[in-house]
Amino acid sequence: FCRCSLFIPPDSIAISLSLLQVQPKAPLLQILRVAGAQEDVFTLKEVMHYLGQYIMGKQLYDKQRQHIVHCQDDPLGELLEVESFSVKNPRYSIQENLGMEVEDVRPEALLEPCKLCRVRPRNGNIIHGPTAHLLTCFPCARRLHKFQAPCPGCGKIIQKVIKIFIL
Ligand SMILES: [Zn+2]
Numbered sequence: 001f002c003r004c005s006l007f008i009p010p011d012s013i014a015i016s017l018s019l020l021q022v023q024p025k026a027p028l029l030q031i032l033r034v035a036g037a038q039e040d041v042f043t044l045k046e047v048m049h050y051l052g053q054y055i056m057g058k059q060l061y062d063k064q065r066q067h068i069v070h071c072q073d074d075p076l077g078e079l080l081e082v083e084s085f086s087v088k089n090p091r092y093s094i095q096e097n098l099g100m101e102v103e104d105v106r107p108e109a110l111l112e113p114c115k116l117c118r119v120r121p122r123n124g125n126i127i128h129g130p131t132a133h134l135l136t137c138f139p140c141a142r143r144l145h146k147f148q149a150p151c152p153g154c155g156k157i158i159q160k161v162i163k164i165f166i167l
């Protein structure tokens with residue numbers, strides 16, 4: 001294969017991460033709906049925006065220290081399994097706490113070879129619903145689809161496989 005296809009300019013990784021979209025699961029989606037969200041798929045920035053709207057709308061923040069959010073007796077508290085949290089706290093990780101499908105967001109993973117044959121580059125995108133996993137080469141991905149195997153990343157049914165070209 002052409003080795004040049006393995007070269008990914010650092011700029012393109014930054015762009016793809018900022019465009020990364022997540023599909024919140026039901027409990028989080030309900031909260032985002034309350035805040036006025038219409039979509040099913042969001043960027044992380046949009047999720048944080050709607051969460052902010054939700055916290056403001058329901059006045060969950062501490063009146064004195066506004067970076068503290070009290071969420072006991074609220075669906076948000078049930079979701080995060082905490083009574084209160086600080087929005088300043090860097091350990092407050094939306095990926096871990098909100099049950100969102102943000103998996104393996106490692107740009108360097110693109111540079112690793114196919115997870116199955118370990119030879120060819122990862123250019124076979126496995127599509128399931130509005131999300132996809134990029135962890136195999138196109139021939140391996142196509143083979144999985146042909147034999148109706150589930151996605152090796154998450155076990156979902158593979159709907160489609162496409163070949164990716166990184167320019
Ligand atoms: Zn492969």
Ligand SMILES: [Zn+2]
Pocket residue numbers: 126128132133151152153154155156
């Ligand atoms: Zn998958």
